Each structure stands twice: as C-alpha cells, then as structure tokens.
Amino acid sequence: MPAAASAPAPVSAAVTVRVPAKVNAQLAVGGLRPDGFHDLANVFLAVGLYDEVTAAPADGLRITVSGPDAAHVPADDSNLAARAARALAERRGLRPDVHLHIAKDIPVAGGMAGGSADAAAALLACDTLWGGGTPREELLAICAELGSDVPFNLVGGAALGRGRGELLEPLEVGGTFHWVFAVAEGGLSTPAVYRECDRLRVAAGGGATTADVPDPRPDPALLEALRTGDTAALAAALTAGGSSNDLQAAAVSLRPSLARTLAAGTEAGALAALVSGSGPTCAFLVGDEAAAVAVADAMTASGTCRTARPTTAPAPGAHVVRRG
Numbered sequence: 001m002p003a004a005a006s007a008p009a010p011v012s013a014a015v016t017v018r019v020p021a022k023v024n025a026q027l028a029v030g031g032l033r034p035d036g037f038h039d040l041a042n043v044f045l046a047v048g049l050y051d052e053v054t055a056a057p058a059d060g061l062r063i064t065v066s067g068p069d070a071a072h073v074p075a076d077d078s079n080l081a082a083r084a085a086r087a088l089a090e091r092r093g094l095r096p097d098v099h100l101h102i103a104k105d106i107p108v109a110g111g112m113a114g115g116s117a118d119a120a121a122a123l124l125a126c127d128t129l130w131g132g133g134t135p136r137e138e139l140l141a142i143c144a145e146l147g148s149d150v151p152f153n154l155v156g157g158a159a160l161g162r163g164r165g166e167l168l169e170p171l172e173v174g175g176t177f178h179w180v181f182a183v184a185e186g187g188l189s190t191p192a193v194y195r196e197c198d199r200l201r202v203a204a205g206g207g208a209t210t211a212d213v214p215d216p217r218p219d220p221a222l223l224e225a226l227r228t229g230d231t232a233a234l235a236a237a238l239t240a241g242g243s244s245n246d247l248q249a250a251a252v253s254l255r256p257s258l259a260r261t262l263a264a265g266t267e268a269g270a271l272a273a274l275v276s277g278s279g280p281t282c283a284f285l286v287g288d289e290a291a292a293v294a295v296a297d298a299m300t301a302s303g304t305c306r307t308a309r310p311t312t313a314p315a316p317g318a319h320v321v322r323r324g
C-alpha cells in the first residue's frame with residue numbers, strides 16, 4: 001500500500017458541522033444474533049438537540065471537547081469522532097492531520113446517540129476540509145462500520161433502521177412534533193441494556209436468540225402517525241402495549257428510578273412517556289411549544305432528572321454550518 005499522503009491543501013481553515021440527537025419512536029428488538037448484535041425495527045427520529053464538530057488542519061490527530069458533559073467524553077483515539085477521521089483518511093490514502101473540536105450539547109451515554117452523532121459530523125467535516133468528493137454511499141458505508149446508529153445521524157429526519165439499525169429507509173413526516181427530554185445523572189451502557197433485555201426475556205420463560213424471538217416489525221399505526229403529523233395518534237402508538245421501546249423494561253430494571261421520572265412526565269401532562277433508546281434519558285411527547293415549556297419546568301421541579309430540555313422533531317441530519 002502506498003504511504004499516506006499529507007492532507008490536500010484544505011479548502012478552508014476550518015469546517016463546522018452541526019448534527020442532531022435522536023429518539024427511537026419505536027425500537028423493536030429481535031433475538032440475539034451470532035455476531036452479538038440484535039436485529040431491529042428501529043424508527044429513528046432526529047431531534048433538535050445538537051453537537052457541533054469543527055475540523056481544522058493540524059499536525060497529527062487531536063481531539064478537544066467543550067460543554068457541560070465534556071469530562072465524560074474520551075479525548076483520545078477511542079473517541080468516535082477520532083475513529084471516523086482515521087477511517088476516512090485511510091480510505092482516501094491521507095494522514096489524519098486534523099484537530100477535531102466537539103462542542104457537546106447532546107447528553108453523554110444517554111440513549112440519544114451523541115457519540116454516533118459526533119462520528120457522523122466528524123466524517124462530513126473532514127471530508128469537506130479535505131476537498132469533499134467522497135460519494136454519499138461511501139460515507140454511509142464508513143458510518144455503518146463505526147456503529148449501528150451512525151448512518152442515521154448523517155441523514156437525520158426520520159428513518160426506519162433494519163438489520164442492526166444501519167440499513168436505512170427514509171420515512172415521511174407530515175408535521176412537527178414537540179418533545180421534552182429529561183436528562184439523567186450518569187449514563188447507561190448500551191451493551192449492558194441489550195444484555196439485560198435478553199436476561200429478562202429468558203427469565204420470563206422465553207429464549208433470547210433469533211430462534212426464540214419473533215422478527216421485529218415496525219408498527220403501521222406509528223408510521224402512519226408520523227406520516228400524517230398526528231400527535232395524538234403518535235402518543236397512542238408510543239404507549240401501545242406499554243411502550244414502543246423494547247429496551248425500556250431493561251433500562252428501568254437497571255435504573256429503577258426511571259419509573260419515577262416517567263411517571264412525573266405523565267403527571268405533568270405529557271401525552272406519552274418513554275425511555276429514549278437504551279436510556280437513561282426519558283422522552284415525553286407533548287402537544288405544542290407551551291406544553292413543552294410547562295412539562296420541562298415541571299420535570300426540573302420534580303427532582304427526578306438532572307435537567308429537562310424542550311425541543312422539536314424532525315431535525316435535519318449532519319450539515320455544514322460554518323467554514324473558515
């Protein structure tokens with residue numbers, strides 16, 4: 001293999017990409033696969049909490065992080081943004097000479113795909129800094145190698161994720177939905193929550209593998225509610241059969257205090273309450289902006305979360321917001 005070249009003369013001094021968090025409107029979890037992943041029907045919805053990743057030319061690869069949760073984000077090679085820059089540089093035969101600064105606003109280890117978001121943003125920022133031109137399909141393939149959620153963070157909006165979540169079909173959304181996110185103190189480990197889901201299934205008398213668990217399927221009523229922008233219908237679909245999130249029971253089992261957080265949101269007037277992905281962030285669907293502010297205030301006052309953030313969905317995927 002030829003030696004890696006220095007990065008081409010950058011098109012600008014720095015490129016900043018904004019990238020959204022996500023909530024899983026539905027997370028149907030199939031059985032444990034031989035490769036350690038679970039097949040999913042993952043209805044991703046990008047929400048308006050954002051990280052920004054700035055890529056600037058440097059000698060070697062450097063990571064810095066700012067924001068209230070910065071201390072909980074690794075600033076070394078294990079950072080998903082660093083892994084994204086290395087993966088792209090390797091494909092393009094370049095040295096990963098880049099300083100990545102992550103301005104972090106997405107809760108860390110909160111079930112909102114913050115690390116995946118930074119990986120997608122770093123990929124787009126580096127590609128733009130290094131002259132662009134990597135085909136979208138290739139960027140998506142690199143995203144899928146970095147993690148199951150990363151392709152969705154690149155595309156944003158709403159999408160159905162099949163396979164382990166990386167095989168995306170865009171979904172139509174017919175309106176704006178209002179949400180409040182109750183951010184917990186401390187995170188939950190995604191693999192630990194999947195393991196707990198398997199453990200609970202076995203304890204309930206079933207098995208946990210693909211042979212025992214039915215194929216995960218998207219709920220047609222939930223997809224229709226998204227398509228028509230119908231908040232009441234979405235609330236009904238989110239709570240049908242308890243929760244549209246198959247990881248919710250596992251997250252609550254590992255963090256029993258989440259039951260109180262969910263109840264506090266319902267008491268405050270939320271139309272639906274669910275754990276966001278693997279948690280521990282809890283997501284509350286509300287009717288409008290005024291209700292979002294009221295529920296966020298009530299959640300903060302309830303003492304059942306660290307902070308509460310009102311926002312809307314869908315949000316756009318990773319996109320360049322500044323150059324130079």
Ligand SMILES: C[C@@](CO)(OP(=O)(O)O)[C@H](O)COP(=O)(O)OP(=O)(O)OC[C@H]1O[C@@H](n2ccc(N)nc2=O)[C@H](O)[C@@H]1O
Binds near residue numbers: 037039110147149150
């Ligand atoms: C649960 C979800 C829901 O969108 O996200 P979070 O709520 O954590 O953000 C995702 O499935 C998380 O995706 P992501 O965080 O990208 O996971 P990956 O890095 O690909 O995998 C980390 C680990 O999670 C487990 N995993 C992940 C995806 C999947 N379909 N099945 C799994 O069992 C495996 O143990 C895997 O080793």
Ligand SMILES: Nc1ncnc2c1ncn2[C@@H]1O[C@H](COP(=O)(O)OP(=O)(O)O)[C@@H](O)[C@H]1O
Binds near residue numbers: 072108116119187188
């Ligand atoms: N850029 C990053 N931002 C946040 N966490 C990161 C990042 N890179 C690696 N991590 C690691 O990934 C773990 C999961 O973080 P995150 O993606 O925010 O949560 P989740 O998988 O629950 O959505 C963190 O505990 C952290 O150690």
